[in-house]
Structure formats: C-alpha cells, structure tokens
Amino acid sequence: MRELVGACKCCNKEIYCLDGFFNGMHTDDKEIFCFDCYETEVKKEEDPQA
Numbered sequence: 313m314r315e316l317v318g319a320c321k322c323c324n325k326e327i328y329c330l331d332g333f334f335n336g337m338h339t340d341d342k343e344i345f346c347f348d349c350y351e352t353e354v355k356k357e358e359d360p361q362a
C-alpha cells in the first residue's frame with residue numbers, strides 16, 4: 313500500500329505513505345518535507361544559532 317501524500321516543499325521530491333509509515337515530515341504549517349530537507353531547512357529555522 314503506497315499513498316502519495318504530496319511533494320517536498322523544498323526539493324519537490326514526492327512523499328509517500330508506505331504501509332502507514334510516512335516517508336517525510338510535516339511541519340506545523342502543514343508543509344511537507346522529505347527527511348533531508350527537514351534536517352537542513354526546518355531545523356535551521358528552529359535553531360538559527362546552530
């Protein structure tokens with residue numbers, strides 16, 4: 313079972329839900345990121361000092 317959830321806000325990679333496992337990350341703004349972009353984009357915003 314593979315369900316297309318959307319595309320990564322940053323790199324446009326398609327994000328799927330695989331057997332209940334979400335292949336990416338949601339932000340509080342209901343944006344979708346792949347794991348790679350979540351690491352670089354979202355964490356950067358949360359912790360600008362890093």
Ligand SMILES: [Zn+2]
Binds near residue numbers: 321323324345346
């Ligand atoms: Zn991405």
